[in-house]
Amino acid sequence: MKVLxxxxxxxxxxxxxxxxxxxxxEVDLFLHCGDSELTANEVAIEGYKSVRGNCDYEEKYPNELxxxxxxxxxxxxxxxxxxxxxxxxxxxxRAKEVGxxxxxxGHSHYLGMELIDGILFINPGSLRLPRGRIEKTYVILTISxxxxxxxxxxxxxGKIANLTTEFSREE
Numbered sequence: 001m002k003v004l005x006x007x008x009x010x011x012x013x014x015x016x017x018x019x020x021x022x023x024x025x026e027v028d029l030f031l032h033c034g035d036s037e038l039t040a041n042e043v044a045i046e047g048y049k050s051v052r053g054n055c056d057y058e059e060k061y062p063n064e065l066x067x068x069x070x071x072x073x074x075x076x077x078x079x080x081x082x083x084x085x086x087x088x089x090x091x092x093x094r095a096k097e098v099g100x101x102x103x104x105x106g107h108s109h110y111l112g113m114e115l116i117d118g119i120l121f122i123n124p125g126s127l128r129l130p131r132g133r134i135e136k137t138y139v140i141l142t143i144s145x146x147x148x149x150x151x152x153x154x155x156x157x158g159k160i161a162n163l164t165t166e167f168s169r170e171e
Contacts (some may be wrong), residue, residue, distance in 0.1 A: 001070040002026055006048075006138040007033035007078075008126035010055065013044040015127055016154060020047055024156025027140065029069060033106035033124065034061070034078030041156050053078035053107065059099065064096050072143050075100035077121075079107035088114075088121055101169075102141070102148070111137045113150045115167045120148050127155055135160065145169070 004027045014036075020030065034053025038045045040060035041137055052061035056078075060163045064077040075095050082090040085108050095103045110132045111125030125137035135154035142149040152163035 001028045001072075001143045003027075003029045003031060003069060003074070003143065004138060005031045005033065005104050005124045005141060006127055007124050008035045008053070008109050010035055010126075010128040011037040013038070013042070014127055015137065016044040016048070016084075019155075024058060029067065031067070031076055031104055032073070032148065033076060035106060051076050052079055052139055054080040064094075066100065069143055071145050072101040072148075073099055074102045074104060076104045079105035081171045082163070084108055084123075088116065090094050091121065092116055092119065102143075111139075111152065111163075113165055113167075114138070117167075120150075120167055122150060124152075 004023050030048045032048040032050035034051045035055045036045055037055055040058050050061055050063055051065055052063055067074045075098055084105055091103050104122050107127035109129055112123045114121045122139055124139040127136050130136055137151050140151045146169055148167045150165050152160045154160055
């Protein structure tokens with residue numbers, strides 16, 4: 001199964017539409033980790049499972065979601081309610097509470113992937129205002145029974161090959 005993960009698009013519409021067009025044939029699930037700044041009925045956000053970020057005023061977005069993805073359970077949240085700019089410990093505890101194998105979050109605008117206690121944490125960075133790098137990034141996650149593979153994409157230039165990472169699944 002393939003999952004596209006994006007966050008912190010802060011009002012961008014054309015870019016979210018373009019991601020759906022580019023990847024619709026290869027991706028099974030589209031996730032937005034919040035701060036879209038779009039209303040829930042905006043066409044650009046249709047097709048994305050999305051949560052509410054600190055810059056989202058649309059109350060129809062939930063603060064968190066749990067999605068079943070074949071052999072994994074994904075916990076999706078923006079991160080501001082869990083203090084992710086300081087530590088991912090609160091997210092780790094919540095992921096364990098909901099039985100998640102994967103945590104997708106944003107808020108800090110910093111791209112990163114890390115395996116902690118057998119749980120994969122993914123922050124896809126930001127499509128609009130990246131921090132720590134110049135590329136406007138998103139991630140495509142491939143979930144298989146024995147591993148996770150993360151591929152980082154720059155919105156403008158495509159896949160950043162040297163950032164592709166594989167993580168062994170600890171079951």
